[in-house]
Amino acid sequence: MDTALFGNPNTGKTSLFNQITGAYEYVGNWSGVTVDKKVGQIKDSSHSLIDLPGVYSLNPLSDDERVASMALLNEDADQILNIVNANQLERSLYLTVELLETNLPLVIVLNMVDLANKRGITINVERLGELLGVKSYSTVARKGKGCDEIVRLFKDEPLETAASFKIDYGPEIEAAISKVLIELGEHDNEKKRWVAVQYLLNNEIIQHTLDQSFPSLKTVKQEIETEIREAKGYTLDEEIHLRKTAFIGDVVAQVTETEGKRKELSLTSWIDHIAVHPVFGIPFFLGVLLVVFQLTFGWLGTPISDALDAFFSGPLTTGAQYVLDQMNAVPFIQAVVLNGIIAGVGGVLVFVPQIFILFFFISLLEDSGYMARVAIVMDRLMEFIGLNGKAFIPLVIGFGCNVPSIMAARTIEQPKERLLTILISPFMSCSARLSVYALFVAAFFEKYQAVIVLSLYTLGIVVAILVAKVFSLFLKNEKSYFVMELPPYNVPQFGQLLRSTWDKGKGFVKKAGTFIFGGTVFIWLFSYLGPHGANVPIDDSFMAIVSGVFAPIFAPLGFASWQAVSALITGFLAKEVVVSTMNILYHVPAGETMANLLPQFYTPLTAYTFLVFVLLYTPCLSTVAIMKKETGSTKLTLFSLVYSFVVAYAVALGVYKAGQFFLT
Incomplete structure (x- = not known):
């Protein structure tokens, strides 16, 4: 038995999914976190729960909303669990009414009741269920309150089928619905009534499907629209919308009590005076x-x-040296273990604590509700480049990894804006680059580590914005709107923060144990072997020969050594491999650290220039693969590889020349 989890964005839908399935999916306090459907098993039950992207209605505008609508049209779900925001009841119930019209078994979960109560709003949950003809429960999913009752509900199979739900849209609209149903030949089918209403509301998925199967419907609809416009003075979909909102307003009035004037959350209002200020918002960020x-x-x-x-x-x-000596290991094996695995993989693992600390604080900002404010603050700046604040959400996700960043672009409605977001996402400084930053700032900028790293993150955003502005000049303009609910600030749950931190950081650890391990051994072997045999001087190795061919290209940037070029080449596989490559090729002596050795090969200026290039140059292999999948275009993917290298080279050259000018 499959149950679909529906709700508006930012209603705690994924938190509820995690609580009642025992699984863990990414939770962020903004819309668009779920960009595809995810499936989990409800505890102590045979029910599968499908976590769908958040939607405000069943009329899809973006790819993620289409996923939710198609789940109903394709009958992927037998019943519905609808999560409703108690803090925004009237708006949330619009989706609820649309779901009720499908006449599938449905249960309502009223979430965030604690926030509603803080504002002096009390909702009669039982009365809400009675008026809508379904069971209704209340939860605080973020804290797990009320979730056990939902789990117990699903021990009974299946959910009780509700009484037939039908809104009276008035004689003109009801006549229009009947005409559509007659054309469909299913006048008494309750599911078809929902299909007919959605068709009249210009639901593009249903419209496309029905117009192909029933060509005469298009003419019938045009006649209906003309009649309604002449009789009522406004359009067919406006009339349906008015009837629905009137019904919802009546329900809300009957179930809601307010203690005097609604109380605003004082902390939220106070912080937002700065956090979303049009001038101070970005400096605050x-x-x-x-x-x-x-x-x-x-x-x-x-x-x-x-x-x-x-x-x-x-x-x-x-x-390790002692154990290998006791085992009488041959010099080749000793070199693999000591100079390859420990030096290479270990050189990456030393930065795991910093990566997890960063992810902890990013998770804290997300769960607190602040990241949603960042999207609002950035809306004006994004509008300058032909995007809107919603596009900044995938870019922020890119601070963790560029792969989910590109996938999150599915939430953007307009194809042009979606494509622009995908093309500039790799400029966001992902966690893989963090190990490179940590190595170099420790070596060259010990007193200003935070400032240097902040400058790189900021530079990535600035370059992305400028590149998007250039691209937008060549792409067709499309009008878009940005609407986002600002959630109240929450005190994050410590357990959830730890799970979120682990979820973000475990990929780095897995890479170190698999991909980086294999790549490190290969890099060491390539530097161990040469045209004249094994254990050759490293400057005569295959790695030095191949990289030396490309080294002159980087001479204008200040780092023309073959070791630096080798690190950049292997960085295409995964940016973490840059560090492991350097640990192998620079031969760090025992008892020394890579940070102590680097000043022999770089100056602070060339080190910073190298970091700028690592930030901006060709994205890693995984990012390239997901870009190909999301765009469906090999040409665009190849274009991204080339233009990002050109941009990285140009910006790094500018930084290097500017540094020479000011430092001489």
Whole structure:
């Protein structure tokens, strides 16, 4: 038995999914987190729960909304669990009414009742269920309150079928519905009535399907629209909308009590005076990031990473050497383990604490409700480049990984805006690049680590905006609208923060154990072998020969060594491999750290230029693959590979020349 989980964006839908299935999906306090349907098993039940993207109605505008609508049209679900925002009851019930019109078994979950109560709003949950003819429950999904009752409900199979739900749309609309049903030949089919209403509301999916199967319907609809316009003075869909909102308003009036004037959440209002201010909002956002980076690279992260680095280069290396000696391992095996695996993979793992700390604070900002404000603040700036604030959400997701960032672009309605967002997403500084930053800032900018990293993140956003502005000049303009509900600020749940942090960071650890491990061994082997045999001087290795061919290209940027070029080439596979490649190729002596060795090969200026290039150049292989899948175009994907390299080269060259000018 399949149950579809429907609700508006930002109503706690994914939190409820996690609570009643025991699974964990990504939770963010903004719309568009779920960009595809996810399936879990409800605890102690044979029911499968399908977590669908948040929608405001069943008339889809974007790809993620189409996923939700198609689940009903394709009959993927036998019954519906509808989560409703108690804090925005009237607006949430519009989707509820549309779902009720399908006449599928349905149960309502009234979520966020704690926030409604803080505003002095009390909702009679039982009365709401009675008026709509279904069972109704209340929860605070974020804290798990009331979720056990929902789990118990699904022990009974199946959900009780509700009484037939039907809104009286008035004689003109009812006559129009009857005409459509007659054309469909299913006058008494309750599901077909919902299809007819959606057809009259210009639901593009249903309209396309029915117009192909029933060509005469188009003419019938045109006649109906003319009659309604002449009789009522407005359009068919406006009349249906008015009837629905009138019905919903009556229901809300009967179930809602307000203690005097509605109370606003004072903390939310106070912080938002700055957080969403048109002038101070962006500086406030940058200030927040600066504090997060200072915690990550200074106060918390660096001491832990230094201790881990000392362990890898000291006791672990010494212990491994002792074990290998006792086993009489041949020199080749010793070199693989000590110079390849421990030096390469260990050089990446030392930055795991900093990455997890960063993800913890990003999760905290998401769950608190602040990240939704960032999208609002950035809306004006994004409008300048032909996008809107909604496009900034996938870009922020790119701070974790560019792959889900590109997938999250599905939430954007307009094809042009979606394509632009996909093309600029790789400029967002993902967590894989973080290990490279951490290595270089520790070596060259110890007192200004947070500022340097913040400058790189900011540069990525600025370059993305400028590139999108250029691209928008060549793409057809499409009018779009940005509507987002600002949730009240919440005190994040510590357990959920830890799960979210692990969910974001586990990919890095998995890469270190698989992809980076294999790549590191290959890189070491390529530097161990040469035309004249094995264990050759590293400058005579195959790696040095191949990379040396391309090294002159980077001479204008200040880093023309074959080792730097090798790191950039292997970075195409995964940006974390840049660090493991350097640890192998620069031959860090025992007891030393890579950060202590780098100043022999780079100056602070060339180090920063190198970081700028790593930030902007060709995205990793996984990002390229998902870009090909989401755009469906090989040409666009190849174009992205080329133009990002050109942009990276141009910006890095500008930074290097500017640095030379001001430092001489």
